[in-house]
Amino acid sequence: AQTVTQSQPEMSVQEAETVTLSCTYDTSENNYYLFWYKQPPSRQMILVIRQEAYKQQNATENRFSVNFQKAAKSFSLKISDSQLGDTAMYFCAFSQGNTPLVFGKGTRLSVIA
Amino acid sequence: DGGITQSPKYLFRKEGQNVTLSCEQNLNHDAMYWYRQDPGQGLRLIYYSQIVNDFQKGDIAEGYSVSREKKESFPLTVTSAQKNPTAFYLCAWSPGTSVDTDTQYFGPGTRLTVL
Numbered sequence: 275a276q277t278v279t280q281s282q283p284e285m286s287v288q289e290a291e292t293v294t295l296s297c298t299y300d301t302s303e304n305n306y307y308l309f310w311y312k313q314p315p316s317r318q319m320i321l322v323i324r325q326e327a328y329k330q331q332n333a334t335e336n337r338f339s340v341n342f343q344k345a346a347k348s349f350s351l352k353i354s355d356s357q358l359g360d361t362a363m364y365f366c367a368f369s370q371g372n373t374p375l376v377f378g379k380g381t382r383l384s385v386i387a
Numbered sequence: 388d389g390g391i392t393q394s395p396k397y398l399f400r401k402e403g404q405n406v407t408l409s410c411e412q413n414l415n416h417d418a419m420y421w422y423r424q425d426p427g428q429g430l431r432l433i434y435y436s437q438i439v440n441d442f443q444k445g446d447i448a449e450g451y452s453v454s455r456e457k458k459e460s461f462p463l464t465v466t467s468a469q470k471n472p473t474a475f476y477l478c479a480w481s482p483g484t485s486v487d488t489d490t491q492y493f494g495p496g497t498r499l500t501v502l
Contacts, residue, residue: 278429307489319430319477319493365429371489372437372481374420374445377429 276301278368280378287356288386294341295351295381297366304328307369308342308349313380314362322364325349353383361385390414391494393478398499400465400472408463408497410478418481419461420491423447423474430477436461465499473501 277300287293299308310322325333325342332340337357341350353360363382367375391412400406410419418437422430432445436455450469455461465472475498479491 283427309490311493317475317496317498319479319496321490321492324490369489369491372418373489374432374435375430375479375491377431379427379429 276303276306276368276370276376278366278376278378280366280381282381283379284382284384286384286386287353289356289358291356292352292354293356293383295353295364295366295383297349297351297378299347299349299366299368299376301347301368301370303370305371307371308340309367309369309375310338310340310349310351311365311367312360312362313365314359319365323351356385358385358387390492391478391480393476393494393497396495396497398497399502400499401502403467405464405466406499408465408476408478408499410461410463410494412459412461412480414480414482415458416480416482417458419455420479420481421445421451421453421461421463422477422479424477424496425474433463433476472499474499 279298306327308325312320312322323335337354339352363380365380366378394409420435421433424430431447434453436442452464477496478494481491
């Protein structure tokens, strides 16, 4: 069974600085998908970024980018120019494609003014 | 709401009562999912359905039941057999297109509290 591990329960960053959230996963599959979701205090789960395992190029979405290391089974999220609105729980998730997501336990990120 | 509606936002029930959480989507997508979230935990899968009149158990299906009589609706019933039902419940859907078959989008969630 696939597992997803987020080793940082809590992190904090100064506004305008850069922060990196870690995620590792375990799978024997070669084709899969990885995601980062954001859950602000409203508790709405919001997709931040998506990466297909067969793509070597790291995904980017504005201030959010990933460092995908397939051999190491690592999928970290970098947030540049952190903003107060980035304060949230961040969840890393794994899917084999059209299957339920497997989630990590999350990292609580606080952006400090 | 990402194309999916969950109601109510807050729900209270007495111990021993069944309660049904609503999940409706208006985007004509086949795949729908129910997850449970507890404090300090990630989301755990309860049930999912990829086609009308068919559904599969997830990791924590005991004490829950679902139906999928219509494509747009996937209600979750929390039965009295569920030992610890107080939690936040999230419903999700995925497009199932060739480009984006795997991405899931979530509703706003229902907070269930057992009194």
